[in-house]
Amino acid sequence: MATTETHEDLAAGALRYLAEPAFRADPHDFLDRLRATDPVHRTAVGVWLVTRHADALAVLRDDVAWSRRRAAEKHVVVDDPLAREIFTSRMLFNDKPQHTRMRRLVAAAFTPAGVRRWQEEFTRIAAELLDEVEPRGAMDAVAEFGYPFAERIICFMLGVPLEDHTLWERWAQQMVEPPAGGDMAAFKEVATTATLEFTDYVKNLVGKRRGHEGDDLLSRLMAAEEEGSRLSENELVAMTFELILAGHETTSNAISNGMWLLLRHPDQLARLRQAPEAISGAVEEILRYESPAPMALSRVATTDVDLGGTVVPEGESVLVLLAAANRDPAVFDDPHRFDVFRTDNEQIGFGTGGHYCLGAALARIELNIVFPALLARLPGLRLVETGEPRWKAHQFFRTLESLAVAW
Helix, strand or coil: CCCHHHHHHHHHHHHHHHHCHHHHCCCHHHHHHHHHHCCEEECCCCEEEECCHHHHHHHHCCCCCEEHHHHHHHHCCCCCHHHHHHHHCCHHHCCCCHHHHHHHHHHHHHCHHHHHCCHHHHHHHHHHHHHHHHHHCEEECHHHHHHHHHHHHHHHHHCCCHHHHHHHHHHHHHHCCCCCCCCHHHHHHHHHHHHHHHHHHHHHHHHHHCCCCCCCHHHHHHHCEECCEECCHHHHHHHHHHHHHHHHHHHHHHHHHHHHHHHHCHHHHHHHHHCHHHHHHHHHHHHHHCCCCCCCCCEEECCCEEECCEEECCCCEEEECHHHHCCCCCCCCCCCCCCCCCCCCCCCCCCCHHHCCCCHHHHHHHHHHHHHHHHHHCCCCEECCCCCCCECCCCCCCCECCCEEEC
16 A cells, blocks of 8 residues: 555545546656555545556456446436436446347457458548648648548448538537546536437437348447347447447547657657558557557446455445556556557557457557558658647547647
8 A cells, every 4th residue: 555655645646637637638657656656546536546457457357346337327327217228228338248248249240350341441531531631731630630530430330421420429528427526417417418319319320221221330230139139229329329439539549649659759650661561569559658548437346356455345436547557567668668669568458358349450450551541641741739739638538639740
């Protein structure tokens, strides 16, 4: 445990990490001290922060001792019965056996082989965007490339109009699980309204698609069946929301964060240009160094659990800080060095265990298309602004406000 001399500072820092976006913008000095001194730390609001890589694996790989369902029920406060059912029907909000059943129904669409059928279209979308921005000589890489690429991909995959992405962005922002210690009352009304609006939207799509199914992802989800089991209508709504959120937000973040990292490390970028076959390793390093989701969704202990020598009592919540685990010096040599040629990169930016990111293979294919395309088409790519980046005030995503680049 932390010493008396450091405990108050760590406790204050932990609360700031949960509540202050400005503090989370540059958290690694604090996370290093917390990992070294009190790696399984109970905050003043009763939420435990897990910072070591080994402890992170222990939580994420044990779906019995650590429940997502109980965490969902603890934090989701929508009152409307339908809105609550949609929230609690999400795959990420369930434990075995319900989670396993839902994941099996949709998993085939997200294997590496399953997503490769879209690779040609992803390449076309990247080229189309570059055709649009290249003549300008400059862009905001977040607003004009990262987000549009992810938006066009998910619209293509689901077979829906591109202009609908503005609706999704608003709903996703309003429906994401609120932070521990956050203003639950303020969250309640907007989350309920957004959930009901999104439900109507998806059910309308399903109604139009039924009987006219194609090869798009929504059609595949509607048709998914295993041992006589299918997704219920509400499960289909919940699954569509998860795909939109994960497929849009995390991918666009990884693109923008990766561009920022490569341009801030010109020596690494130069080496990568000389060895483009190393792009897959560079993608893993980007996911490690600036995890697009710096913390996993919370879990609740189903019994008293010994975690790395600290007992977390039954019923209490834990947050696995992926950003801290991905820079654990016990696992990563010189963890604060960005190295696109890093070997044995055991990053957990996509989580691990039963709730390992369903879209991980999809995201990797997208990123392995985007970065080579950018480097090939924009050889003079450079940062316009210097200094520290501006990060959005988001609890669960690592998102740049903007990224001004030119070529």
